[in-house]
Amino acid sequence: MAALTLCLAGGALADDLQTVSDPDSLGFSARRLARITSWFEAHAKKGDPSGFVVAIARGGKLAYLQPTGFADYDKKIPMRPDSIFRIGSMSKQITSVATMMLVDEGKLELDAPVAQYLPELKDMQVVKTDPATGDAIVDAIPLNLEPAKRAMTIRDLLRNTSGLVYGQPYFADPGFGNTAIHVLYAARAPFRRDKPIAPFVASVGTLPLLHQPGEVWEYSIGFDVLGRVIEVVSGQTFDQFLQSRLFAPLHMVDSGFSVPADKLARLVAVPGAQPPPLSDGDVGKPQTFFSGGGGIVSTVPDFLRFCQMLLNGGELDGARILKPETVRLMTTNSLPPDMHLAGHEAGPAYGTGWGLGFAIRTNPDFSLIPGAVGSFNWQGSWGTFFSVDPVQKLILVMMMQRQQYDDHGFYFNAIRRLPYAALKVPEVPAPRASGPINAAPLIEYVGRYDFGGSASSLDRQPLVADGNSWTGLESVVAEADGLRVIKPVDGGPAARAGVLAGDLITAIGDRPIKGETPEAAFRRISGPVNVTIKLKIIRQKQADPLVVAFAREAVPSHSVQLQVRVADGKLVVEATGRWSILDFDKGQPTPVAVRSNDEFHVESGDHTRIAFVRDVAGKVIGAVLNPGPWEQRGALRQIGQALAE
Missing domain, CATH: 2.40.128.50 (Lipocalin)
Structure with missing residues (x-):
């Protein structure tokens, strides 16, 4: 593998994350590591318009850095190692670190009400819930509201338990909410990149919370609110704070909210129709709305340095960004086992918790992401992904640029798995048989x-891996009386047996789910391949429960x-x-x-x-x-x- 050296602007840097080291010295099989190149090249040659940049670091050294395909497919401009990408929701981790820097300095209290810093968010009302089901009543017009039981805190914003939500159609992914509240958020608090954060946050203050603070995990605009908190507390605009306090010390030389004119040639084009003006993708000119939830651009080498700082316990090349104990807090699951989850990105069904800004691997029996328990990761809607494994001291970063969100998982699975498959393990002496071998046919x-x-x-x-995916239930969430099916796999065993989105699974076999922890219920859904599972289901608008039975299947x-x-x-x-x-x-x-x-x-x-x-x-x-x-x-x-x- 040819060594790639990046000539980065800025101060003198250590060479470890700039030049590719010998893979064998870092514990990789060079032959198996080369499979990563072959895999991405194969998809680029098939005409996939998304080019890729992939990087792997281990033990603080760069093991792999490879651009593949085109940065602009139509113009046939090759991808380069320092191509600039819109990183979408990987902005959230940067915002989280910036927030915790102020906590470390004693300027921000983690459990203080958000309204202590943003009075416009004081006394927000909450949509009332149905006492029988515990679900928010969102179909009543006008909305039936009640006071919050407690104020949402800075910690709530970091862990997605504030009660805030994302608006639709801004975040048009079927796994997230699309109720009248989500539509209302998009209408009354739209993302406008030609406006500052302050009026956006003021608009949020006129909206109700969908959930009581601290009671439900739902992916939300909380990180954009944090950007405004940072402005108020620091006295700087959010972009100035990030540049002076985070990007410059870490030598993240190509990261920010827009791409300057002299770097536009390195900005990766989005295949198909280009982002419209005022959208998240319109980063070719200076911005005024600094979205902490999804507006940052960066490169693979820059984000690799950000991840290495976290892996090092908050320090890189002599620049101390966070205290070690703060990094541990951020990368430790903060969700209690009975937390209700609205969405399909975290929870016992996925072996994934949430820290303060990061998804955390909590249970390998259910997790779809390789790595040690305690590994942390996230991805962006434009097609970016990172993962940090503290046990293996391993960092994975992949960036591509595309608008089809449903396609991302295919590539995320590759960067999650191929690097682990390339790791060597200690050889165990295994002497050959000394006597004659009685070989079987x-x-x-x-x-x-x-x-x-x-x-x-x-x-x-x-062997019962991937949790409930053996049954073809792609996404389920825990509710008071059972498990709500969000999405069955098309053509999977559950779908073929008649299970529909919206069904409530109340019993597995002859045992009810009510009263069990979500993890206990998911363990009963999982089981050996070819063994029949029986589900009792309550379906909306049907009085009598249904019973469906089908055999679990392996998922190739x-x-x-x-x-x-x-x-x-x-x-x-x-x-x-x-x-x-x-x-x-x-x-x-x-x-x-x-x-x-x-x-x-x-x-x-x-x-x-x-x-x-x-x-x-x-x-x-x-x-x-x-x-x-x-x-x-x-x-x-x-x-x-x-x-x-």
């Missing part, structure tokens, strides 16, 4: 083996699978799921040689070992990759047929 091993949701032995997940897009077959008298292994794993690539059958009874190995590459597991009757039922402390276990899901020799 190769046909006994033929079949498809499922290894769960992770391609990395450093992120081992149970999330699982790692190996196909074992016989070819030319040898056992060959090929990755057939979404992801390659260890020495086994997609589309490339790899022969393995006999090592001992029921164990084989790859004679080249990283010498991956595969040992087959038998039941008490002697029948092959699974396989183990690299047996030992870092092994990955897979179950035989489908017995195959040997190919002719």
Whole structure:
């Protein structure tokens, strides 16, 4: 891999995050790391108009930095490592850090009412809830309001529990609210990039809260309100504060709310129709509305430095931004287990909590994101993503630019998984059998083996991985009497059985959900593949409950699978799921040689070992990759047929 050196403007910087180091010295397999380049290049060659920049750092050193495709597809301008992107909601983490800098300095109290700093938000009313269901009554005109039980605090803004929401159609994603309140927010407090933050916040003060402060997590405009809090407390405009207090000390030389004329050639174009004037994407001229929730532009190298500061406990290259204990607080789950969640970005169903501005991985059994428990991450609506794993000291950053929000997850899954799949693990001595090998007929091993949701032995997940996705329930939220279905997977087992969006699951099997923690309910939804699950459902406008039953299924897009077959008298292994794993690539059958009874190995590459597991009757039922402390276990899901020799 050729080393890439960035010549960045500004003061002298350490070289560790500028020049790509030897991958092997950082614990990566160079061959498997190269899969990342191949994966993104393949999608660029298919005509995907989104170019990409991907960076990986480990232990404070740059392991990978690669631009792919075009910064402007129509003009065929190549992507470059320092191309400038609209980072959307990754602005929220920058705003959170800026907020906590003032908390560290004693100028801002975390649990103080927001109205202490912004009097225009004093005595906000809250939409009344239905006593029977606990849901807000949003269909009554005029709205039925009541006083807030307590004032929303700075902490509430940081953790999305303020009661504020995003307006529709500004944030037009089907997983977020689209009630009359959300429409009202868009109408009475619109985002206008030609106006300052102050009148926007004043408009917010005329609106009701949808939830009582502290009672419901809902993604919201709270980070934009924080931008105004920072202005009032610091005496600077928000953009000036970020530039002088955060971007300059961290040498984030290309970050801000707009792109100056001399850098416009590096601004990535949005495929298709370009952003209209006054939109979030109109960053080619100076701004007056400094959106702390989604208005910042940056580069992969800049954001890598921001993440490294957090991984270092608040310091980078001698610049102390936050106290170490403050970073720990921000990156620790702050949501209680019984918190109601309106939306599908956090909660027990996703093994994800929320700290003070960050999504936190809390449970690997349900999380769709690899990494150690305590890893933190987020993404932006324009197609940007980052993740920080404190245990592996690993930072992942990917940026692309596109407007089709539904397509982002496809690419986010790649940057979440491919780097972990490239990590090497400590080798465990495994001597060959000293005596004669009583090799079994190769046909006994033929079949498809499922290894769960992770391609990395450093992120081992149970075979019942990806939580409720085995049932095809893409998004559910906990309510007082059960689990509300937000979205079933089109064509998935639940949808085929008749489950609809809006259904309330009140029982799993013969046991009701009411009274259980959400995590306990989600664990009962998950289960082995091919085992039937029965759900009791209450459907709107139907008096009698329904009972649906269907078998759980593996989800190929999330699982790692190996196909074992016989070819030319040898056992060959090929990755057939979404992801390659260890020495086994997609589309490339790899022969393995006999090592001992029921164990084989790859004679080249990283010498991956595969040992087959038998039941008490002697029948092959699974396989183990690299047996030992870092092994990955897979179950035989489908017995195959040997190919002719």
